[in-house]
Amino acid sequence: MKVCKFGGTSLASAEQIIKVCDIITSDPERRLAVVSAPGKRSKEDIKVTDLLISCAEKYIKTGEAVNEMNAVIARFDDIAKGLGLDGSITEVIAEDMKKRLSGPVTHEGMFMDLLKAAGEDNSAKVVAAYLQSKGYDAKYLNPKDAGLFLSDEFGNARVLPESFDNLKALNDYEGIIIFPGFFGYSKAGDVVTFPRGGSDITGSILAAAVCADVYENFTDVDSVFAANPNIVPDAKAISxxxxxxxxxxxxAGFSVLHEETLEPVYRKGIPVCIKNTNNPSAPGTMIVKERGVNSDHVAGIAGDVGFSTLYISKYMMNREVGFGRKVLQILEEQGLSYEHVPSGIDNMSVVLRTKELTEEKEKQVIEQIKNELSVDDIEIVPYLALVMVVGEGMRHTVGLAARATNALSKAGVNIEMINQGSSEVSMMFGVRANECDMAIKVLYKEFFN
Structure with a gap:
């Protein structure tokens, strides 16, 4: 069996959905398809998920969101008409939206997830209806009925282990299953979503559960490139x-896959193939356990902004047993996860996601560390970008770090920090956010030109 997942651009219009269904039906092994909510039809368009977020925000604020709800229904109605479906599917979606907006808001995160999930849920209903209209044995399957249970972390859920045993039964289903991505259910029965872009994760979970031969992830590019083509227009395609x-x-910023996607398929050793809905005959990019490195020491360059650094300094820090653990415990108490922890003998830096650092949390962290650990100096510095040089062959190659730092130096890009994991699969450079794109260009030129 092949599990295939289709992203928002692949579901954006009736024309795109027809392509999706042609891809599904062209291979009898594609019996399990995961779909996203309709994305943008053009640069100026609005994604259905963003329409739903606006709808939820309006309802939370005012207690009504009729216009916002109608905008969502109209978008699906436009798709349904383009597919030649009768009005019954639009009626189903309209009733679904009204039901979601019918009750009081007792928990904002819970309500937001309930609304956001309507994009994928109704997208799956439309795709299944279209396939049925063409005579195919296809059915929409709700994640709750399939047994996809998640942690009750609204907007940031993780799959519960029991889900894999539940979902294994999908192997026994006849016909084509159309499965909505992005959300599942808590044990209490509430709709819970993965982080934004989480339909990739749904596909990976299903592929692992059914022990798929391959997990195909269809998007809008022929392959994955060695760097973001918006930054490096002639970036090399990687097979x-x-x-x-x-x-x-x-x-580090590659937008092709959500960063949490690969864990389920990695555990089962299931290969992933990134393919293009608009050019399905292209071979795409494979993601596998091992590859021959040959001369390809560096596989890609990526970077992302949105980080802050917690700088802590204390004389004789290295002699204080448990100092690092206490810092991380304080962060844990504030609900903050760390990204990297470069350190020296008397100082340490903790890289955090800026979006998680509210003004109140920042104040609490600084005060707690000052009071409990008696540090000499502490500050949080925003506007950091992390740029990664990645490649399995790097650990067998001498001089890559020197080449990277020399290239950045020649371009006038100041390095705030350097970090390399013990696996030596990547080198991380912290630079100022406004120099992120320049750093990517410089490093790409050094290693690929």
Whole structure:
């Protein structure tokens, strides 16, 4: 069996959905398809998920959101008409939206997830209806009925282990299953979503559960490139990445896959193929456990902004047993996860996601560390970007770090920090956010030109 997942651009219009259904039905092994909410039809368009977020925000604020709800229904109605479907599917979607907006808001995060999930849920209903209209044995399957249970972390859920045993039963289903991505259910029965872009994660979970031969992820590019083509227009197409390489690159800003996607398929050793809905005959990019490195020491360059650094200094820090643990415990108490922790003998830096650092949390962290650990100096510095040089062959190659730092130096890009994991699959450079794109260009030129 092949599990295939289609992103928002692949579901954006009736024309795109017809392409999706042609791809599904062209291979009898494609019996399980995961769909996203309709994305943008043009640069000026609005994604259905963003329409739903606006709808939820309006309802939370005012207690009504009729216009916003109607905008969502109209978008699906336009798609349904383009597919030649009768009005019954639009009526189903309209009733679904009204039901979601019918009750009081007792928990904002819970309500937001309930609304956001309507995009994928109704997208799956439309795709299934279209396939049925063409005579195919296809059905929409709700994640609750399939047994996809998630943690009750609204907007940031993780799959519960029991889900894999539940979903294994999908192997026994006849016909084509159309499965909505992005959300599942808590044990209490509430709709819970993965982080934004989480339909990739749904596809990976299903592929692992059914032990798929391959997980195909259809998007709007022929392959994955060695750098973001919007930054490096002539970036090289890469035919094969390893799981570890793609994990590092996704973390650092590659938008092809959500950074949490690969864990389920990695555990089962299931290959992933990134393909183009608009050009399905192209071979795409494979993501596998191992690849021959040959001369391809560096597989890709990626970077992302939105980080802050917690700088802590204390004389004789290295002699204080448990100092690092206490810092991380304080962060944990504030609900903050760390990204990297470069350190010296008397100082340490903790890289955090800026979006998680509210003004109140920042104040609490600084005060707690000052009072409890008696540090000499502490500050939080925003506007940091992380740029990653990634490749399995790097650990066998001498001088890559020197080449990277020399290239950045010649371009006048100041390095705020350097970090390299013990696996030596990647090197991380912290630079100022306004120099992120320049750093990517410089490093790409050094290693690929």
């Amino acid at each position: 094969v990445f390893t799981y570890r390489e793609m994990r590092e690159l996704s973390y």
